[in-house]
Amino acid sequence: MLRALYNLLWLLALPIALLRLVWRARKEPGYVQHIGERLGAYGKLPSAGPWLWVHAVSVGETRAAQPLIDALLAHYPAHRILLTHMTPTGRQTGAQLYGAEPRLMQSYLPYDLPWLVQRFLRYFRPTAGMLMETEVWPNLVRGARVAGVPLLLVNARLSPRSFRRTARFGQAATAMYRDFTAVLAQTQGDAERFRALGLPAVQVTGNLKFDMQPSEDGLRRGRVLRQGFGARAVFAATSTREGEESLLLEAFARWQALSAGVPGAVPRPALLLVPRHPQRFDEVAALVTRAGFTVQRRSALGDSAGWEQPGLPEPVTADVLLGDSMGEMAMYFAASDIAFIGGSLLPLGGQNLIEACAAGTPVLIGPHTFNFAQATEDAIAAGACLRVDDADSVMSSAGTLLADPVRLASMQEQALAFASLHRGATARTLAALHTLPGGAGRTGAAHRL
Template identity: 75%
Template sequence: MLRWIYTLLWLVILPVALLRLVWRSRKEPGYVHHVGERLGQYEGIPAAGPWLWVHAVSVGETRAAQPLIDSLLAAYPGHRLLLTHMTPTGRQTGAQLYGDNPRVQQCYLPYDMPWLVRRFLSYFRPEAGMIMETEVWPNLVHVTRRAGVPLFLVNARLSPRSYRRTARFGGAAAALYNDFSMVLAQTASDAERYRALGVRSVQITGNLKFDMQPPDTGIARGQALRQALGGRQVLAAASTREGDEPLILEAFSRWPGKQRPLLLLIPRHPQRFDEVAGMATRSGFSVQRRSALHIDSAGAEVNADVLLGDSMGEMAMYYAASDIAYIGGSLIPLGGQNLIEACAIGTPVLMGLHTFNFAQATEDAIAAGACLRVANADELMAAAAGVLDDPSRLAEMRANALTFAGLHRGATARTLGMLARVLR
């Protein structure tokens, strides 16, 4: 009954959803591209398979899926891989990673109405599907099970807050998750919460993000960016969200250390680049933009107080150029972003109090000496200054970050082992 009510609500809000695409396209034009795919229209996309299907809603999930996708392509050379998204930035990230690979096809997942999901499944006929992390759509899961397509929730996580919210639906929540062939959880705590909901088939496979290997080209470009900085230290504020930047900029203006570093400010969403650049300028800082900096050219220099990271797909470069990094969305109650990529490059991290999206990884990084937790922006600057003014401590945290990232690898192999039970 709840699913029928949910479907009726989708019928009511579908025109609003389409209008919202137009509204969002004012800042991100990609939202009005490929609209037909969101309505299950895939004619013109090659349908010849056999297909393995991975759904990665946006940028973070797409990057996290990379080790799994690479391994699937290697393990099943007779298959093609269908990579679906919900956001233009996720699709753009997938194109950067796999745009030259003829075995990978991208499209948008349709809106969550049964007939649209059936149209998607009948067009591609995937042999199995893998949904990344938390993207659980009731009709998608139910219709896929009815169609006989094994569906896995991969790299699954369920925070205490999400558990409490989901548990309110009682048996309906258990029925939804039990439509998955298997839930492959990141941590024992995640698995325990899924089981408490009544989910029967749960396995712990670890976090795929630990298996992401920083690209050599990104590291090399990070070193080139360091050259352009002329020896200045760098504090990165990475994947910042709305509400982060005013706190950071105000506290940065009161830098407590010996010498103020360059602030490398990298908003998570590209539609906010101009807004954040203006915010930094109004705060009294000189600003340079990555898009205007030709780091491969001789004589490239960064002379500003703030370097705005207004590019996509270059996070490895930014981390490789940084001495220490704050991970966005954790000073404000948004749950934080991925700290693992920074640690894998050997960049120590700073996290606020709000880390429920990466709770276990954050606690493990703190215990490993790779991460410091701070309560507010002033503590953030004090902690950063304390590390930057102490070369031996900085070196120790760098080593700890690399060790922490290395110790937790292996989720891809464990995930493939579970998928092999149903894949031919």
């Protein structure tokens, strides 16, 4: 009954979903590209595999999938990788990472109606599928089981809040998750919540995001960008969400006013502001100006490929540098003395702090981190992260750390150690894939599934 109601609601919502794509395309044109793929029509996309399918809904999941995709390409040379998304920014991130990889193809996942899912599975006939983190669609999961496609929920997380919501559906939720061949959870807490739903096939494999290594080129460009700030301290606020930037800018103004003329205070620090969603870059730039700050944009500094030349990039003299680019987080973290991770000042669940730690950048985090609870608590316990209560606490804590170079250097070392300590999720995920029926077992010469 619930499945029939779900399908009816999807059918009624489909025209609205398509209109919403057109509406969102006003700010992000990518939403009206490849619409056929969302309806199970793949045009001239090649169907010849065999395919290993990875679904990463947007930017964060796509970046988290990178070490897994790299491992799949290495361990299964006879297979191609199908990387699916739901958002244009996720697809753009995948293209930046793998645009030159001939064995990887990207597509949008179809909407979750039975016949669209069947078209997708019949067209590609994947050998196995891996859905990243929380992306669970009932018809997709059921369709894979019916089609005989082993399907894993990898890097899986289920927060206490999401568990309570899911548990309300009782046996319907249990039946949906049982259609997975296996659930590979990030933490023991996630695994216990999945098991409480009645799932027997749950393993703890760790968080793939710990296996994300910042590129040497990104770190190098970050060091060059850092030189553009001169002697000024650089405080980054990254992955910020709507409503947070205004709070941070107001607190930044108060911090500057209180620090002016105070002995030992950090003189005129720079704020490196990186919004989470690219469609908001112009909006955030206007916010900075209205707050009374001068602003420069990363996009105005030119192509970073030429930054090895003397005098590049141009000096960053503005109060705020707006990080209006994609795929350069390693550069932004390497250019910063401290980083605040957004999505945590307001009850939005937080964002990934591991990437900052992997670049050796100490982290400040707000009170709302339910989507990344274990990683946040572990980082705090390791001395790599400080939790703050509000925007003023963000700025005052940053000022305290910047005025104490010994403690700041210690947190930098602890951030690197924390990121290094928890690696290995990719190998454990790959081992679980090898144990699927017909799998490769130990990595043999054929690497077949």
